[in-house]
Amino acid sequence: MDFNQLIIIILSTMLIQNIILTRFLGICSFIGVSTKKSSAIGMGFSVIFVIVLSTVITWTIYNHLLVPYELEYMRTIVFILVISAVVQFVEMFMKKITPALYKVLGIYLPLITTNCAVLGVAIDAIGKDYLKSSFSNMLAYSVGVSLGFTLIIYIFSTIRIRIADYEGELPKSLQGAPLALITAAIMAMAFQGLSGVISIG
């Protein structure tokens, strides 16, 4: 296990190959929950937990059960079942332990199941050469992607709060989701400035 490589994977997936800004995965919750800072952070931490846990489970099932028995074609169904189960348990714990956060996240909490970023990371982890052969690389990748998701959704929520003060001055056709998407596009262009700083496989 090369510690430097793990750091590079985490930083690269967090900032340079950010899953929201470069691959447009997880846009639903990114737009939907970023109106308040508290809900953005709550969603971010829930997604970190779900992505890391579900990727570890799916990677293990894929490499130790599906590949040896030549059942790789069943991976999507298996992965969806794993993600659904993990989200159910997250929702259960959140109801019990942090009811306030549960209330803030509302409908978006069960919708983590349909967050394509979660399934995207699980599929990446078994598809990329440097991830499918190494558990530590896969763990670093899933941590980096989910931290990147949380970072971007938090930054975006702070921008949206500031923009909201001036939104009334804009034409109606630009208010709400269109303005959010334009802001996200400018953010994506800004983060493109980091491309090439670090490169992984």
Add this chain to the structure above:
Amino acid sequence: MILEQILVLAGIIGGLFIILSIGVYFNRKIPVPEGCMVIGCDHCDDTGCGFNPGSVEQLKADIKREIEEYKVKEGVDSE
């Protein structure tokens, strides 16, 4: 090999379904925190949104008002 494959697949899918069912069962059993009984949102007043608690009543009132306005307008036009 084929029999093994079927058994392993049934085991994986069955096991995951059982875990998911346990999660759903316990999730439903735990009461929803106070204030979350009705799924609603306070982001907008969109009466077309199903999550708006007063959407149906609001919609009925809007339709009634529009019919009244239309009738009044028609009355004025016909005169």
